Amino acid sequence: MANLLAEQGVKVQLLEKLDETGGLSRSFDRGGFQLDIGPHAYYAGQAPLYKDWIGAENILDVRGIYGVGYKRRQITTPINPTNLIKNLPVTDAAALALDMAFRKTLGKLTAKPEPEHFESVDQLIQARFGEKVTQFFFRDYIPKVTGLSARAVHEDWFLERDRFYKEHNLWANLLKTLLKIVKPVTTDGATGQHGQLQFLYPKRGAGQIIQGLTSKVRSQGVDIRLGYSVTSVEPHGDGPVTVKATNAEGVEETFEADAVASTIPVTALAKGLRPLDTELVGATSGLRYSALRMFYFILDRPRLSDKIQIYFPEKKYLFKRIYETRNLNPDMGSAGRTAISVEVCINPGDANDQLPAEAIQERLIGELGDFYGVGRGEVVDWFTHRVTECYSVYANDYRKNIDPLVKRLFAEDRVVAYGRTGAFRYNFLSDRVLAASAKVAEYLLSGRPKQEVLGQPDPKNPFL
Template identity: 25%
Template sequence: MQNSDIVIIGGGVAGLIAGIELIKSGKSVTILEKESTVGGQCKTEVLKVGDKEFRFDYGGHRFITNNQKLLNFVEEILDDDLLTSQRSSVILHQNRVYEYPLNLKNLLRVAPIKLLIGASFDTIKIILKITPRDDTNFKTWISSRFGKSLYEHFFAPYTKKLWGIKPELLSADWAGQRISLIDLKDVVKKLFAKSKKTARTYAKSYRYPKYGFGQLPLKMAEEFEKLGGKIFVNEEVLSFVVMDNNIDTIRTTNHTFKANKIISTMPLNEMSTKLRFNSGLGFRSLRFLCLGLSIKDFSPHTWQYVSDYNLLPTRIQEPKRRSPFMAPSGESSIMLEIPCNKDDEIWKMNDEKLLEIVKKDLKKLNFDVEDKIIDYFSFTTQHAYTMMDINYNKKRDETIKYLNKFKNLIMAGRQGTFRYIFLDTAMETGLMAADLVLGKNITKEQIYNHRNEKIVIETNNIGE
C-alpha cells in the first residue's frame, strides 16, 4: 500500500504543475501515469535513422499565454531551451493555396470567381440582416455568419473530415470558441485594417521548446521528483474503492494507493465509467504519419490545412518550422494528422498501406516525396478531441454532477474537464486544482468552466 497526502492521476502538464505546486506547499504527492513516460498529449516521439533524429509532437502545441506566473514558470523550467517561433499557416483547397489568416490580395488572386461572387452576396445578406444569426449547430452558426458559399467550400468538408460526423450534428460551441472572426463583416474589417488585438488562433509569435513540446513535461517531472515527489509509470488505474462518498483506495496495474485528496486528469468519460456512471461522452482520435525527408525544406509553412474531404489528412506540419532542432541539419520532415476513431480502419491500418494512400494524396496536393523519404513511422492518440456533438453540454453537466458526489475528487486538465482548451488553460486548471486542495478560494465548478467563453478569446501574448 502506497500512502500520500495527494494522488494525481495522469502525468500530463496539468497533473505535473499541480504536483509541483502542492509539493512546494509541503504536501506529499504521488503521480500515477499509465504510459511508460510522462507527457500525456504533450509528448514528442523520435524517429532515429542512424545517428540522426527527427522529432514529432503529439499535435500542434504552441505556448501562448497572458498569465505572467505561468510564463515565468515555463521560462524557468526550460531556461535557454525555450525558443520564440513564428507561425505561418495556409489552407489547401481544390489545388489552391489560401493564406491564413485571410488576406484580401491573396483571396482576389486565388479564389475562383464563383466563390468570390457567392461570398459577396452572402456579405450583403449578413450586413442587411437578411440572414439572421442561428446558433442551433455548427452548420447554422457558420452559415449565418460566414454565408453559404464559404461554409460549403471550406468549413463543411474540413469539419466533416475532422470530426467524422455531419456538421449539423456538431455543437455551435466548437465554432464560437475556435473561429477567430465572428462573421463576414469582421472578415472584411480584418482584411482592410489591422486589429490591435490578436486572436489566439491567429497569434503569429509563440514560445516553443528547443527539442519539441515533450521537453516541457520531462523537465517538469525532473523538477517534481527533485522536490521529493514520486512518479509511478506504467500504472493504469483499474478501479476505486469508495467509502462515504470519498475515494478511499486506488487500485492500479501493480499497486494500491491511498490519499486524502485525488486530482485526476483522466478523461472525464473514463473516470465516470470507473465510478459506475455512463457519461455518453466520447473523443475523436488522431493518427500521425511521420516522414523523415532528404530535403532541406518541404514548404515555408508551419501548418497546412487540407480541407478537401476526399484527401485523408486534415493538416500537414513541418516540425523544423517550430524549431530547427526538430530535424537534422540540411534535412526536414513532415507529420500528417489523420482523424480516426480508436480501432477503426485507419487506426488499425499498417504503416505501409497508410503511407501509400498518403503519398497519392500528397501528389494531388502537388507534393511529390516518393524518392525523398528517408524513413517513416506512425503513432496514435485516442483522446485528441472532445466530441462536441449537439448534446455534449447536457451529458457533460450530468457527468460533472455525478462526479461531484465524490468529495475528495478534483478533475483537471483538458481531458479531465472535457474541454478543448489551449495548453496554458489546461495548466491553469492544474494550478487551480492545487489551490482547491490547499484550501484557497476555488471551487470545482470554476475549474470545470475556466475560460469557458462562448467566443474565441482575444489576448495579448506576453510571451512574444
C-alpha cells in the first residue's frame, strides 16, 4: 500500500513496532539457511510484484508435495484411497477408504441438504467428510492450533481455509480428494502432475520479498520508523487522524495524518481507538490469536523428508507441522545438512508457553526421534523464535466479539484496518493481503466513502 500511495506522490509514514519490517513474513539466517515463520508458499497471482521487488532471478519456481504424518508414516497428499493404502497400516487404511467409498456412493443418495450454519466446525467437518476423517485428521489437530475443542470452534475455521484452498485450487490436491478423486488442474497452486503443488519462493527465504519492498518504498521516500509501537489512533471526523506511538527509547510521539491504515492486531487497535469505547474493548478482549513457538533444527543429514511440509494431527506430538527449507531451495545451507522448522502452537500463558525453550527442544528432539528416527547427535544447532499473533482463534462466539469493532471502523472514513491479524482472518500475504493493500490504496486515493469502495461492514470482509 505504501508503495502505491508513494507512486502517486502521497507522503507516507510507516510505524513498525519491531526493529525490522516483514511481520510474519520475516526470515532468520542460521548456518546458511534462511528460515521462515511457517512454510511460506507465494502463489503466482502476485508474481509481477515479486519480480519488481527482488528481480525475477531471485524467484524460484517450486513444485513439491505435502504430507500428513500419522502412525509414524508420511501419507503423501492427495489423501485418496490409493495413498492411504500405500502408506497406512491396513486396518486404518481400510476403515478410512471404506468410509470414503460409502460417502461417495450410498452417502450421496441419503445425504440431507446442509444447514446454512453449523453449531461448530466439528459438525461441519463431520457433515462434509464423515466421522472417520473428522477423527483421523481434525479432532486432535484443531485443539493443537486453537487451544479449543473442535466443538468449541466456529465453522469459519474450516470455511476460511476452504476459501483459501478453493481460490488456489488446492483442494483438488488435498482433502477434497478424500471424497472424490479429482484430476488436478493446472492453475495457481496446483500442477497437472497428481499431488504436486506449484508456487514461487524467494531464493533467500520468504523475508526477501519484504526486504525488497522495504528498499523500494524507502527509495520512494516513505518514512519508515522502526521501534515505534502505536498506542492510540484518534479520528476527528473529516479532520486529520492523531496517532500516538512509543518509540524505542520509550518516549511517546504524536503524528497527524489525513488517513490511517492499520495492520496491527484488532485487539490492539480496539484498545487504542479514541475516544475509548469500553464496550468495544470488552468485546474484543474476547478475541484471541494463537501464538507460535518456532523451533529450528539444523541436522547432520542431507534430508529428513521429501515433503514441502507435513501436518501432524496426532495428539502425542507437540508439533503440528514441520517443513524443510531444502525442499523449497535445495541450494540453501551447507552440503550434507538440512534445516527443519517445527511449529508448536501455544496460547500465551499456557503450560507450553511457560516451559523453557530447552525443555521444549528436548521434547521435540524426542518426538522427531519417535517419528523420523532423528538422534540427538544429529542436531548440530537449534534456535527458537516466538511470535505472538499468528492464527485468529475462531471461538464459537468470535463474531459477537468482533462485530462492534467492524461497525465502529466502517463508520470512520479515515481509519481502515486490513491484513492477517489486522482483519482477524486467515489471510496469506500472496493471497488476500497484497490484494487488500491495493484496494485500500485505491480507496484512500479515491476520496470516496469507504463503503462505496470497500464494501459493506461484515466480519467476513477483508477490510474493517
